[in-house]
Amino acid sequence: MSSDEELMLEFQKGATEAFTELFQRYAQRLYGFFRRRLDQPARAEELTQDVFVAVLKGAARYEPRALFRTYLYSIAVRMLNVERRKSSREAGGSGSAGEPAQAAQSETSAWVRDAVARLETTEREILLLREYEELSYEEIAQVLAIPVNTVRSRLFRARMALRELLVARQPRTGGA
Amino acid sequence: MDSTTHPFGREEVMAYLDGELAPERAAAAAAHLEQCAECRALAADLRAVTRQMPEWEVEMIPASVQERVLLAASQQKAAEAPVVREGRPAPSRRGMRLLLWGAAFSAAMVFLLMISTPNLLRSRRSVMSDYVAKKQGTMPSAPAASSSSSNYESRDQVSTALSVAPPVAANRASQAASAAKMAGRVAAAETKAGESGPMIVRRASLALLTKEFDAARAALENLVKAHHGYFGELNVQTPASAGRSLGATVRVPAAQLDAVLVELRKLGRVEQENQSADDVTRQFADLTARLGNARETEKRLVEILRERTGRVSDVLEVEQQIARTRQQIEQMDAERKTMENQVQYASVDLRITEEYKQSLETPAPSLGTRINNAAVEGFRDAAELLLGLVLWLLSAGPTLLVVGALLAWPTWKVVRWTRQRFFAPAAAATR
Numbered sequence: 001m002s003s004d005e006e007l008m009l010e011f012q013k014g015a016t017e018a019f020t021e022l023f024q025r026y027a028q029r030l031y032g033f034f035r036r037r038l039d040q041p042a043r044a045e046e047l048t049q050d051v052f053v054a055v056l057k058g059a060a061r062y063e064p065r066a067l068f069r070t071y072l073y074s075i076a077v078r079m080l081n082v083e084r085r086k087s088s089r090e091a092g093g094s095g096s097a098g099e100p101a102q103a104a105q106s107e108t109s110a111w112v113r114d115a116v117a118r119l120e121t122t123e124r125e126i127l128l129l130r131e132y133e134e135l136s137y138e139e140i141a142q143v144l145a146i147p148v149n150t151v152r153s154r155l156f157r158a159r160m161a162l163r164e165l166l167v168a169r170q171p172r173t174g175g176a
Numbered sequence: 177m178d179s180t181t182h183p184f185g186r187e188e189v190m191a192y193l194d195g196e197l198a199p200e201r202a203a204a205a206a207a208h209l210e211q212c213a214e215c216r217a218l219a220a221d222l223r224a225v226t227r228q229m230p231e232w233e234v235e236m237i238p239a240s241v242q243e244r245v246l247l248a249a250s251q252q253k254a255a256e257a258p259v260v261r262e263g264r265p266a267p268s269r270r271g272m273r274l275l276l277w278g279a280a281f282s283a284a285m286v287f288l289l290m291i292s293t294p295n296l297l298r299s300r301r302s303v304m305s306d307y308v309a310k311k312q313g314t315m316p317s318a319p320a321a322s323s324s325s326s327n328y329e330s331r332d333q334v335s336t337a338l339s340v341a342p343p344v345a346a347n348r349a350s351q352a353a354s355a356a357k358m359a360g361r362v363a364a365a366e367t368k369a370g371e372s373g374p375m376i377v378r379r380a381s382l383a384l385l386t387k388e389f390d391a392a393r394a395a396l397e398n399l400v401k402a403h404h405g406y407f408g409e410l411n412v413q414t415p416a417s418a419g420r421s422l423g424a425t426v427r428v429p430a431a432q433l434d435a436v437l438v439e440l441r442k443l444g445r446v447e448q449e450n451q452s453a454d455d456v457t458r459q460f461a462d463l464t465a466r467l468g469n470a471r472e473t474e475k476r477l478v479e480i481l482r483e484r485t486g487r488v489s490d491v492l493e494v495e496q497q498i499a500r501t502r503q504q505i506e507q508m509d510a511e512r513k514t515m516e517n518q519v520q521y522a523s524v525d526l527r528i529t530e531e532y533k534q535s536l537e538t539p540a541p542s543l544g545t546r547i548n549n550a551a552v553e554g555f556r557d558a559a560e561l562l563l564g565l566v567l568w569l570l571s572a573g574p575t576l577l578v579v580g581a582l583l584a585w586p587t588w589k590v591v592r593w594t595r596q597r598f599f600a601p602a603a604a605a606t607r
Contacts, residue, residue, distance in 0.1 A: 016246075016249055016250055019246075019249045020246055020249070023242065023245055023246065023249075024242075027237050027241065027242060027245075028236065028237050031234065031237035031241070032234040035234040035235075036232065036234060041235075045237070045238060045240075045241050048237065048241055049241050049244055049245055052245040052248075053245065053248055056245075056248055056249055056252050057252075059252075065484075065491065066488075071488070074487075074488050108228065108231040109231045109232050109233060111228075111231075112228055112229060112231050112232040113232050116232070130194070131226065131229040132229070132232075136196065137191070137194070137196050142487050142488075145487050145489060152187050152190070152191060152196075153187060155190070156186065156187045156190050159190065159222055159225050159226075162225045162228075163221045163222070163224070163225050166224060166225060166228065
């Protein structure tokens with residue numbers, strides 16, 4: 001199986017199938033990325049689409065200096081920041097669009113979502129990138145433009161905070 | 177956790193679970209976890225948290241997104257294909273942009289060509305007018321163009337023959353055309369500069385008075401051509417009531433300046449002469465060193481860009497820095513070329529004035545010309561009068577109409593009253 005970077009180079013040479021393959025590898029993950037960070041499914045769809053269109057437009061300039069995954073999520077994070085700024089401006093600073101989705105149904109799911117929502121913004125971002133996007137510490141550091149050590153320490157803090165919430169919740173649910 | 181009892185920090189335990197430790201360190205961490213209950217508990221807590229995470233699921237991405245994105249991909253491919261593969265212009269934005277850049281580049285090349293070989297297109301016509309002018313005994317400024325263009329040609333021959341760097345304007349074009357070529361040429365120039373001795377910019381100015389203006393001018397042109405020089409500038413003035421004069425900036429190879437000056441002095445009586453020489457060796461060396469440094473910086477930046485896979489913002493910053501450095505290199509390079517050109521070609525400001533002979537032969541126009549002129553003037557006066565009348569009517573007409581309309585009724589009344597008062601009784605009396 002070709003690596004993401006090889007596929008991207010093939011697409012540069014004109015192979016549309018290579019792009020289709022990349023889309024299939026990342027579309028759902030990228031949609032999840034936006035969906036867990038925004039409350040409107042339609043916006044998540046549009047932004048997913050926008051990220052791929054940005055990749056299309058920038059394909060000619062793409063150089064495999066960094067992993068394709070890092071490149072893709074860097075674009076996604078940038079678009080998300082723009083979206084958050086825009087929606088907070090539109091909502092006069094109260095901004096509900098920046099909050100995670102209400103898509104989940106089960107109780108555990110709701111618990112995870114609420115617990116994640118309580119985290120400090122950067123810690124939440126690092127945790128989400130690690131747990132759902134499965135990026136390495138190094139990749140997270142690149143995508144968020146922060147040092148690797150910061151990623152590690154803040155990820156640890158985020159997980160410890162989640163553990164506290166988990167412990168506090170367990171007696172209620174009978175230790176599930 | 178205490179580092180004396182725990183060789184691993186808590187964050188390191190987490191990094192181990194995330195597979196972020198180096199293999200040896202990971203093996204040591206695994207061994208430590210076997211023994212340390214506290215660390216095992218921490219690992220269990222961390223695993224419990226991670227186990228909970230997948231509970232937060234997200235619905236599947238709608239198929240419409242895939243359709244739209246893949247459609248955009250195939251459209252982009254269709255739009256780009258002719259441009260990239262066949263080099264044919266396509267109606268895409270990218271294609272248009274390429275076309276525009278191409279057109280702008282060609283325009284710049286044509287412009288530079290026009291500067292370096294001025295009035296090439298006009299030269300044939302000016303040769304004709306030169307001929308006609310000579311026959312009539314007048315000297316328009318057009319010949320300046322012809323002579324300078326022919327001399328530019330000779331200068332080009334010189335520059336290739338002596339393998340000196342060509343003039344700045346042509347250089348810029350070649351810089352834009354090929355960076356690699358430029359680098360090669362610059363390297364050659366650098367070794368040349370190293371070999372040569374002090375760099376001296378020589379200038380001279382000379383004012384001459386001559387009785388034979390035409391002969392002096394022809395001799396000047398031959399002289400410049402013979403010494404492989406060229407005219408930087410040439411002006412000829414032919415005032416009606418004074419002698420003709422010629423002002424020129426002549427560029428000749430520095431080595432031949434003395435010989436050229438000796439021959440120039442023969443063209444007439446020397447009224448004024450000045451010579452100067454500026455030593456620019458240090459400036460040149462300074463510039464060369466700065467240029468070398470800038471090139472080195474550029475090389476290092478390119479290496480950084482090639483080897484480091486940093487953040488996108490860092491990459492962009494490095495690229496911007498490269499662009500800035502390249503701009504500086506180009507400026508310094510142009511400055512260097514100008515300096516080299518000044519050193520290799522000495523410049524002579526020349527002024528040749530004709531001794532004025534008062535003449536009575538003011539040109540009297542022929543009878544035919546006078547009749548023709550009179551007819552033309554008469555016709556023009558008549559046409560202008562007519563035009564003036566029409567214009568006056570157009571501008572004053574509306575006002576006159578309004579005034580006329582206002583006055584018409586009272587006037588009519590007065591006329592009627594006058595008629596009735598003075599003429600009607602008379603008419604009645606005659607009846």
